[in-house]
Amino acid sequence: MxxxxxxxxxxxxxxxxxxxxxxxxxxxxxxxDYHKSQFLGSANQITGSIHHLFSSIGDYFNLKEQNAILFEENNRLKQLELNSLTPTPLPLNTGHQYKLTPALVVKNSYKSPQNYLTINKGNRDNIKVEFGVVTPNGIVGVIDKTSSKYARVVSVLNAKSKINAKLKQSNHFGTLEWNGKSSNTVQLYDIQDLVNFSVGDTIVTSGYSMIFPENIPIGTVSSYRLNDTKDLYIIDVKLFNDMSNLKHVHVIENLDLKELESLNSNNE
Amino acid sequence: MNNLLFSNIGRFFGLVLVQVLICNQMNFLGHLNPFIYVLFVLLYPVGSNRLQFLFWSFTLGIIIDYFLDTGGAHAAACVTIAYIRPFFLKFAFGAAYEYQAIKFGQTEFFPRLTYFGFLIVIHQILLFSLLFFDRYKIDLIMSNALSSSLFTLFLTLVLSALFSPKKS
The missing domain is CATH 1.20.5 (Single alpha-helices involved in coiled-coils or other helix-helix interfaces)
Incomplete structure (x- = not known):
């Protein structure tokens, strides 16, 4: 002893x-490990509010740019409205499957091997885990932690991120992942070698997952190669979103989620 | 003694904030972010309680991890360099370390360069291995670790020269 x-x-x-x-x-x-991380990380009240405070100071430096982006988006919507046959714009958030909540990015990272964003909406605003996050240009990621005022988003630039995506033209779908190399390119795996496509084709979400609606833009094919067993393509996808410059994002809530989940659990 | 304690506490919180709010937004040359918070471990007074030193290094790492959503990678790297620090102190400063007489502000440039360099490279390699956590990405880990080591080394040397008390 x-x-x-x-x-x-x-x-x-x-x-x-x-x-x-x-x-x-x-x-x-x-x-x-996707489901095992216990800590809230940057979505925690204290770290979240420190990030928030300083990002609100930094925001003044690119107000102009962000304004231009929002103006562009408004312009596009206005154009849709004027050209549509129905005289009034459809009322948002009523009788639809998806509900959008606007949010501001208070912390963004895109150079680290595992990238997360923090947004200024949380439980208080009915934001829950597994909600999708998008911008007008395309997808950003999926929420994995929430506190009462903040939520953490697993960016598409994260090795943990797996998103169902398809080729817009042919509807062939695969899994979108990231190899950690470039902050504007992600990879689409599991597309069969029989499928025809070419550089420049658009990749969109498939709508098979319950997180994102169908046809949300992701990016375009920038190059492709066959995998080691020569039967599946690995496609490099250049993102539409500039991940380094995210400020205004939308959180997507699938209002039918509970119903879909109960259907799926019945099957098992 | 009290003065030293306060300057350490100030350094601790100052470095956390500067690291999280400024250094991690830098993206110098597209992808380089210096990890200047290692200065806390590098400049921790020589000859103080070793257990406390390990504990504070761990706490620093965990706080950085919390801000940057990196699990425990920074904490692991920090604790490691804190533990192996005496070996490199002896290696770089030789006899001065034996007599516990090192004042970092008054050391020569080259010993300081070797001391900072070795610890920073070890810290960065460990950090990026844990961040990627994938043995197939060894090339990415090494290139990231070495480029960010150089940047960190440069900044820590400049900062330690700027903020150290003048030779009298």
Whole structure:
């Protein structure tokens, strides 16, 4: 007993090091696992509000640019409205399958191997996990943590992100993932080698997942190659969204989600 | 003693905020973000309680992880360089370390460069390995770690020169 105590006392700094290193390693491994990360991270009240405070100062520097983006979007909607046959725009958020909530990005990262965004809407605004996040240009990611005022979004630029996507023309679908290399290119896997497509074709969401509606733009094919077994394509997709410049985003809530989930659970 | 304590606490919080709010938004040359918070570990007073030092390094790392959504990668890298620091202190400063007489503000440039350089490179390699966490991406890990090490090393040397007390 005495010897054991002596041993512990003698090596106390090494043991403390092992304990702390082990703890942080566990946290890291858990953070790489989609459903196991427990900490709220940047969506936490304290970290969220510090990010929020400073991003609201930084926002003044690109007000002009953000205005131009919103103006462009307004212009597009106006054009749709004028050219549509129905005289009044359809009332939003009533009798539809999807409900949109506007949100501001308070923290954005796009250069790290695992990218997350933090937005300024949370439980309080009925934002829940597994809601999709988009901009007028295309998809941004999926929410994975919420606190009362903030939510964390797993960006499409994250190795954890897996989104169902398809070729717009031929409706062949695959999985959208990211290999961590470039912040404006993601990869579409599992497209069969029989499928015809060419560089420049548009990739959109497939609508098979319950998170995103069908036909939300993602990007265009920039290059493609066959995988190691030569039967499936790996397609590089250049994103429509400039991930480095995100400010105004929409959170998509699928109002039929509960119904769809109960159907699926009945099947099992 | 109290003065030292306060300057350490100030450095701790100052570095967290500067790291999270400024350095991680830099994206120098498109993708480089310096990790200047390692300065806390590098400049922690020599000869102080080792257990406390490990504990504070871990806390610093965890707070950075919390802000940047990186799980525990920063904490692991921080604790590691805090633990192996004495070895590199001895390697870089030799006898001065034996006598516990190092004042970082008064050290020569080259010993300081080796000391900072080794610890920063180890920190960055460990950090990026944990961030990517994929053995097939070794090339990405190494290129990221080395380029960001260089940038971090440069900035930490400049900052430590700017903010260290003058030689008298």
């Amino acid at each position: 005495q010897q054991l105590l002596n041993f512990i006392f003698k090596n106390r700094s090494f043991l403390l090091f092992l304990v702390l290193f082990g703890a942080s390693l566990t946290l890291t491994i858990r953070s790489h």
